[in-house]
Amino acid sequence: MAALIAPSILSADFANLERDLHAISTADYAHVDVMDNHFVPNLTLGLPVFERLAQVSPVPIDAHLMIEDPDRWAPAYAEAGAASVTFHAEAAAAPVRLARELRRLGSRAGVALRPATPVEPFLDLLAEVDMILVMTVEPGFGGQSFIDGTLPKIRRAREAVSESGLDVWIQVDGGVSRSTIERAADAGANVFVAGSAVYGAESVPGEIQALRELAEASAHAH
Numbered sequence: 001m002a003a004l005i006a007p008s009i010l011s012a013d014f015a016n017l018e019r020d021l022h023a024i025s026t027a028d029y030a031h032v033d034v035m036d037n038h039f040v041p042n043l044t045l046g047l048p049v050f051e052r053l054a055q056v057s058p059v060p061i062d063a064h065l066m067i068e069d070p071d072r073w074a075p076a077y078a079e080a081g082a083a084s085v086t087f088h089a090e091a092a093a094a095p096v097r098l099a100r101e102l103r104r105l106g107s108r109a110g111v112a113l114r115p116a117t118p119v120e121p122f123l124d125l126l127a128e129v130d131m132i133l134v135m136t137v138e139p140g141f142g143g144q145s146f147i148d149g150t151l152p153k154i155r156r157a158r159e160a161v162s163e164s165g166l167d168v169w170i171q172v173d174g175g176v177s178r179s180t181i182e183r184a185a186d187a188g189a190n191v192f193v194a195g196s197a198v199y200g201a202e203s204v205p206g207e208i209q210a211l212r213e214l215a216e217a218s219a220h221a222h
């Protein structure tokens with residue numbers, strides 16, 4: 001399975017977001033973290049900034065909404081041009097209705113799970129989403145260390161997707177680096193978000209390529 005790399009601009013220079021989006025032009029997606037200081041204790045950017053990022057980005061945008069009331073706010077991110085919009089399972093009142101609305105607006109629909117949120121309740125609803133995001137750190141901040149305890153959840157999600165025959169992607173986000181990406185790929189993830197590992201690297205394109213190769217080698221090994 002091809003590994004998709006989505007650098008997180010949370011680790012970019014917020015005074016130079018356009019420049020730093022162009023720095024990741026060899027990536028598959030640009031991962032944009034929207035945080036509202038309520039769902040998570042951090043605040044990043046909202047719709048007006050997001051709309052401009054979508055206009056200038058050389059790669060499709062993967063929006064990760066760490067916000068309360070995504071039922072109300074998420075569709076606007078699809079309308080702004082996000083290729084994919086992921087909302088949190090813990091925050092959505094009606095996840096299936098929201099996923100259908102995002103797809104109707106032309107975006108992929110993703111559902112995100114905090115490390116302690118079980119995936120089981122969503123396994124019967126796989127046909128309604130395009131991606132499950134298994135958070136591999138507590139959402140809110142970059143630079144945290146990968147939680148190995150999330151690997152069984154990635155495995156369960158991958159098994160359920162394989163059994164279903166559906167093309168649902170499994171994304172991991174948090175603490176993804178050269179030293180952890182193989183474990184996540186081996187468990188079944190195929191979309192990898194990495195913030196500090198990519199933007200902190202000496203060569204940003206070199207790091208994207210290294211992560212992609214490690215993930216693909218690991219995915220092909222089993």
Ligand SMILES: O=C(CO)[C@H](O)[C@H](O)COP(=O)(O)O
Pocket residue numbers: 008009010011031033064137138139140141142143144173174175176193194195196197
């Ligand atoms: O959602 C996130 C944190 O909530 C991020 O995408 C975060 O940027 C990941 O950063 P790092 O790769 O440095 O762990």
